[in-house]
Amino acid sequence: MAVSIVHRVTGSGMATVGTILFVWWLAALASGPAAYAAFLDLFTLQSGALNVVGYVVGIGLSFAFFQHMASGVRHLFLDAGANFELGANKRTALSTLVISIALTAAFWVFLLEKSNG
Amino acid sequence: MGNGTEIGRVRGLGSAHQGAEGWWHHKISAGSNLVLVLWFILSIALLPAYDYATIAAWLAQPMAAVPLILLVFSVFYHFHHGLTVVIEDYQHDHTRFVLLLLLKYFTIATATLAIFSILKVAFTAGAAL
Secondary structure (H helix, E strand, O other): OHHHHHHHHHHHHHHHHHHEEEEEEHHHHHHHHHHHHHHHHEEEOOOOOEEEHHHHHHHHHHHHHHHHHHHHHHHHHHHHHOOHHHHHHOOOOOOOHHHHHHHHHHHHHHHHHHHHH | OOOOHHHHHHHHOOOOOOOOHHHHHHHHHHHHHHHHHHHHHHHHHOHHHHHHHHHHHHOOOOHHHHHHHHHHHHHHHHHEEEEHHHHHHHHHOOHHHHHHHHHHHHHHHHHHHHHHHHHHHHHHHHHHH
């Protein structure tokens, strides 16, 4: 139940905030170096590292993707008629949250380790 | 060939007489989203830097621009259908019509801008390589 609602929330969030930022990023890129620098400036400090907005948006969207992906894969199995036993159903619902938090953490550890050389 | 049996004509349509196709297309685009968005996230994570020159040179490659255009088709189709379901489930008055209309305009406008931008970078930055 809760995971189903979260699936809708993360999907709706990516469809609105994610789409606007994705298209803004591409349009800035197509408009040239100055427009792209202005886009990057919203999310980064002078040093090039992410600012607070960059972290909130970046971690928020990456978690939204991994959560939507994990519960989406779970839904594919449910649609095929599998996993309706109460115990297994609840375990896989919880595991989508654990997996999405773990994948988000791994993704950011990788990114930050890389930028720190 | 006739028109099929009565059960054959209605099988899979349910009490609403429509919608099964939308459900199935949502599954198909979910599968392609899974592959394409994972490719996109990994590609971005593996880039050496995020300045204009690096990103433009990356997007100028056919093997970056084409999957990204496919991603736009797949993801935008998927979110259009997903948000349609959300609006239909929670909006029961005239705002439903307005929101569904705005969603269609939003999806087509953003998809066109995304694809144009990808092609422009691919063709102009690619020409300089």
